Amino acid sequence: MDIIVVSGRKRKFDEQTALQAAMEVFWAKGFVGASLAELTKCMKINKPSMYNTFGNKEALFIKATQYYIEHNLTSHSTALYEPNTPLHTRLKNYMMSIVRMQCSTEQPKGCYLVLCQSEVAGGDIPTDAAALLTEAEARPKLLLSELFRNDKEAILLGLHHNCAGNALSLYTALKGTAAMARSKVSSSDLEYVIDTMLTGMFSASEAHASSVQTIQ
């Protein structure tokens, strides 16, 4: 079943290029903050082209979000499975890979998902888009959680006893760095933060026991 090519005027723009441009606008401004005027200007197409290629603002946003996940999120996780590498190093590389992206001057600062997810709570994001954002946010948390559950070294260190908690700690740190990045804090400053969090996690078993005693 081949694609039926029905003749007509040829498209002047590349869909992927336009999508990337749209993604960067959403990344900088959020869903609500990004206007169609600015979107189409950056995409270098006009509104009717946008509407009959992508559907509407929400559909464009969903495709842009998927583009972000594929191109700017998935890549980092390879660091987690690097063979012959201590878990601490793999986690640190993973975290810093993300932090460096958050701080990069090549792209908008911070994290696309963190920014837009915070709009969801405001209630101004359409249902389907909100669902995608929520699902996308759950992914890295699950990835880390599974790592702690299955990784040999993690089990040896006892980190598998609280997979979810440890994953939440790291993910929360990354949300924090995303916010800091947006305020123009440098990735080298944030490296200290990541180190602190990892140190805390790796000395968890003893430390948490003592902290429980400390609190009232």
Added chain:
Amino acid sequence: MDIIVVSGRKRKFDEQTALQAAMEVFWAKGFVGASLAELTKCMKINKPSMYNTFGNKEALFIKATQYYIEHNLTSHSTALYEPNTPLHTRLKNYMMSIVRMQCSTEQPKGCYLVLCQSEVAGGDIPTDAAALLTEAEARPKLLLSELFRNDKEAILLGLHHNCAGNALSLYTALKGTAAMARSKVSSSDLEYVIDTMLTGMFSASEAHASSVQTIQ
């Protein structure tokens, strides 16, 4: 020089009450996301009243932000100076006091400043308001930094060697928890995150030395 009372129709609403209502709208929606229609509806006044009491949207936002700082931010810091209390406990109480506020159902989720600061990067916030937000964000970081510099126990533990770094770590964690709170994560889940970060910080001197060796 007394206040000259020139007679006229009496104001029907209380300025502070209206301001608090406005603050909650900004807290939930951000500066751009909060429309005058919604603001005035929640403040239970109409637009002309709002304009001749507060000036305009930006002026209202600035007053609402100051209201937030006074009523929802300053109070937490007393925990930092509680006498006869170990530093670890004081920090934990401080952090959890903020986290509980972020997760409270009595108010919008997350942190007013984190949400609005992220809009600043988008460029849609007027200059004066943006300056206030930036200044407000610097405050807790400075507070923590000074604590690490001057507190006897902090000095004993060597935490004064990197005041800024340690302050940044804690503040970044709080920005992270603010974002998580907005995604409806509970304060009890986030307590584990705070514990992890504090543990990391308190075992900093040794840990950071070893982590430097670990990375590449």
Added chain:
DNA sequence: TCTCAAATATACCATTGAGTACAATACAGG
């Protein structure tokens, strides 16, 4: 070269955004 579907450009629509003009109203001082 004629045809016709698909893409473009321009102009438009309804709604909502921030901000205002103005008349009606309420209140203190004389």
Added chain:
DNA sequence: CCTGTATTGTACTCAATGGTATATTTGAGA
């Protein structure tokens, strides 16, 4: 009980928003 002043309610302005109708181009197939 007037008079003047400040607040309120309604109705407006003007620009920007998401989304479309329509006419004009383009190019592959017959």
